[in-house]
Amino acid sequence: MSHPHPHLPSTQAAVTAVRAVAEEFHLEITVTDDIGADQTSRRTSAGAFNALDEDGSLPHEAFIELGGSPYxxxxxxxxxxxxxxxxxVEFADVPRDAVPGFVRAIHTGLAHVKGRFFPPGQWLIVPVPGGSTYKELVPSVTLTPWLSSRFR
Incomplete structure (x- = not known):
């Protein structure tokens, strides 16, 4: 059986990996993963629901919330x-297989905020070990105590 994206873990595998990170850092975790193929929050194409996930199950979504600071x-x-x-601070389009490393970077102190004159503003920078570095502009209204404490 050929896998179209062998490097991409399934949604379930990503959830399991994030659960492990949450346990490691003693974070509360809430997972909503009963969003089935018939109720995904976005429609890609007409044939989306005929497609199977890499592991042969129907594609599905999951929503994970981690307690503690930061949220x-x-x-x-x-x-x-x-x-x-x-x-x-919203990071869109993070590859699923980078998610556990991203969450770990947040909680191991790798993530930091940098103030810049150009482009202006504060940027939350999340270097994922062995992967990419993600940067997003911090909306000035959301400079939380955690974000403020991450200034470098």
């Missing part, structure tokens, strides 16, 4: 990407 939520999409929100 982190992860929306996993069937297409293999995720949206991660850290204290109100």
């Amino acid at each position: 982190v939520s992860v929306q996993l999409y069937p297409e293999g990407d995720a949206r991660i929100t850290v204290d109100g």
Whole structure:
């Protein structure tokens, strides 16, 4: 059986990996993963519901919330990407297989905020070990205590 994206874990595998990170850092975790193929939050194409996930199951989504500071939520999409929100700063289009490393970077102190004159503003920078570095502009209204404490 050939796998179209062997490097992409299933949604379930990503959830399991994030659960492990949550346990490691003693974070409360809430997972909503009963979003079935018939009720995904976005429609990709007419034939989307005929497609099977890499492991042969129907594609599905999951929504993960992590307690503690910062507040982190992860929306996993069937297409293999995720949206991660850290204290109100939204990172769209994070590859699903980068999610566990991203969450770990937040909680191991790798993630930091940099103030820039150009482009202006504060940027939350999340270097994922062995992967990419993600940067997002911090809306000035959401400079939470955690974000403020991450200034470098």
